[in-house]
Amino acid sequence: MIACLTPSERRIGLFLAVCLALLGLVMAAVGKQDPMAVHGFMALVLGGGLFFAIGGTLEEPAPDAARLHRYYDDPIKVGIVLAMLWGVFAMSIGLWVAGLMVWPDATFGKAWSSYGRLRPVHTTGVIFAFGGNALIATSFHVMQRTCRARLADQLSPWVVLIGYNLFLVWAVSGYLMGVTQSKEYAEPEWYADLWLVIVWLVYLVLYLRTLKRRAEPHIYVANWYYLAFIVVVAMLHIVNGLALPVSFAGAKSYPVFSGVQDAMVQWWYGHNAVAFFMTSGFLGMLYYYLPVRAQRPIFSYRLSIISFWGITFFYLWVGSHHLHYTALPTWVQNLGMTFSIMLLVPSWASAGNALATLNGAWHRVRDDATLRFMFVAAVFYGLSTFEGSFLAIRPVNALSHYTDWTVGHVHSGALGWLAMVTFGAFYSVIPQIWGRAGMYSPRLIEWHFWLALAGLLTYVFSLWNAGITQGLMWRTYNAAGTLNYSFIDSMEAMRPYYIARFLGGALFLAGICVGAVNIWLTIRGAQDVAGDRPFAPQVAE
Amino acid sequence: MSVSERDPVSGYATTGHDWNGIKELNSPIPRIVLWFLAVTHIYAVISWVLLPSWPLIDTHTTGLVGVDQKTAVATDIASADAARADWMSALATEDYDSLRANSDLMARAKVTAAAVFGQNCQVCHQKGGRGGPGFPGLSDDIWLWGGTAEQIETTLRHGINSPDPDTHFAPMPAFGRDGLLSRPEITTLTDYVMTLQKGVIAGDTSEGAVLFQANCVGCHGEDAKGVEGTGAQNLTDTDWLYGGDAATIRQTLLNGRQGVMPAWQNRLSDADIRMLALYVEGLSKGSGDAE
């Protein structure tokens, strides 16, 4: 893979590896007993490893010039493999924490294995590690194919991938050591946050440089969504991550905002991590792989415009619906609620656009599990966004908030939408970039599909029931006009639902394991001729 | 660039763009989307007119209806209180005998108190008041501070060893840690306390009995049966608050015990406290639900 780098890219890469190793050395040296030192050591090892890997190839010949007339797919392959590894890991942790809610002592009795530390490993692992690597990998694929052009250079995709995964390893290992800012879905500490900003800028620049090479003057919708994902996530991450470290020699920092302002910033971030990471990015994925797989034109260009800008504008207003009836001023809550209702239109327009695109291809949905993954994803996208707007209505939220209904809602989005569309995209792209005629076993894709769907439904139905039961028990008044249940009563009532949730999670995990095996066997399989999209005749630079 | 073409399935023309095989139809926006858009926007505008919603520089719009959540919940609670006032106010004011005689009121108080007990008391005293190590059972008729509703109310209001100025105060000294007794004396005394189930033998001049006489009878009584209302427990039965095995007794003698029951008078209403007092009294008489 390093052989694909030009000599000058190898020299820059070598320089970056040295910088990374030095950064790690400094962190390890100043951190001393602090967990930050462990992270410094990781960076040192990674930087050192890269230094030797690249250094050994400096004298090798430059890659042949014909490469410029091919797509650059190596980073995509690595990204997909990483996404699958993270996916299996993070969903296994998810199954463990689901188990802890039924068997709370199923730990090693050590601090690292307690629920509170494992839970962010699961959420970060699924959303940012599985989802993030899937987004980066597919965005590299989509940007090249829709532009009919090669990635702008060979080095920066690796900077993005390696840098992003170092961030993830820091994040996840940090939680286990107790390093966390406690801001949900933004737990990593200040140095990891800063590192991610750098990686993200490289990603944005790479995307824009590749777009510049495009053969078609218009930019395709999928790229709008990927761009919104990259740009807005950067905005959110920077504002929500503002923090002052206690010392530059340690991990602990204090966020600059406090109390009610911190709550608003946190959920402005939190809800838009859902919007721009889990929605926008994956809509980019859907907008490419669904029409390609269905072999149908997008149902409506104008609907694409309405939904894209509706999502980009409205979503940023709705974070306050996470804080209904709290100490956040009522006016912000009402704004959040009304915008949540308006947001439903562009959300459903996206889902509807995807489903209407399948008109004329329903026989493929029936026969092709890969396309069916994407179909189910679009359906669950529509259901989850409806549920989201519904839960944003203040009286509904009074019942649902703080309960497992919210957890069920998030999983209907994360399993039903995010994971399903990712599997559909992976099964579409893997044979193409590895040069295989198809996936190793279509039958295993069917198995994966039905396991995933069964797991998903078991999971969300059990938590819907759990949440509504919980919410109702908390507010049930008896004939005397007083509260009827203690909190402990409501907690004891959750047990059957938590067992069902565990089983649902187990099914879904079994599905992704089947998928991982199928992907592994496909990669190991024989080279074949695979259809790919034509490259532009000339590089448009 | 490909030119616009007509899609045979939908009948619409494409936009003419072609992204490496992906095309888009130039279909109009479905009417239902526009309707839906209009409806949600009308809903939003009406909400903004009626409710507090938009910020100004140092204030915000209050809306025509102007409901604030703090006023709303205060109103809710006030009307709920009014609806319960008939029996709740009686609970707060009438004496226990007349409350006990009012079976309708007692039925309401019992179901309410069971939930209040579950929400506040159960984590220490367990379901049905079974109790556990360090937290006395309430379902038996053994009481350190008295088991009538009046006495229970006092304990509930002010707590035991709590910061409340009128708290019950029961300091079992740390005989070992504070150097009141030597380690061998503690061992002797532990062994002696272990024998107390047989009762105090009059005229016992063993070393343990002498130590007991000198240090313990002031609270636990000459007969070691404790004194109700002092918090000193009976040492001659099998009911132990912290445990009656040698190791635990030794710990108690070494480090003392200052078990705390919080004062509830600032946390629960008068009616809540008094219905809990009746409920707990009932537990010990076997009329509570001893699940």
Next chain:
Amino acid sequence: MSLFKAHYNLEKHSVGFVVAIILAASVGGLVEIAPLFTIDETVETLPDMRVYTPLELAGRNIYIREGCYACHSQMIRTLRDEVERYGPYSLAAESQYDHPMLWGSKRTGPDIARLGGKYSDDWHVAHLTNPRAVVPTSIMPAYPWLATTSLAVNDLGAHLATLRTLGVPYTDAMIANAPRDALAQARPDSEAAADVVERYGEATTLRRFSGADELTEMDAVVAYLQVLGQLTQAPYTTETTP
């Protein structure tokens, strides 16, 4: 439609498109977040509001480290059933010194905004060491290592100083004496204990929280749990007069 025409042109310019995304995405946050700093009534003024002592702050950091916020909220909403179950609804001012806030989003366990003073220290120690010893059906994790890990107090002054930079009113004396105060708060009979009260107010609780001789993380966590809802008495007096 001309809007579509404008878009038709916009989508040919990648940088212009990025700028448009930034503009569209900035409005919501600006309108909803900026006024929270300029509208005075957003955070109530409470004269008796105090800051966390170093020991309580250390406990709060352990609470964060162990991820307790994932299952416990600290935000009682303005709803009748919540007020009747947990106590007066939370005021914005109560978390004004909370960097970060810990309002939470899920109640796998109950809300604990008003937990301070509700149970005894002994109960908290027993419960944190093994929740099922006191609540048989509890699914809370056990935290036995808290009682065996000694509390790091040496850098607490730096923590207080950082928070002062962010606007929490810690005094020079509080920062200078942070480690000493942390120790003294759990040693009510020590000479330094009086200084803690002098610096942080009469309402400060001085107790041997964990009951052990060594100052452990258990002391810090219990001290923090016992101050929840007790930094000010305002919620208990203003409940019905909004």
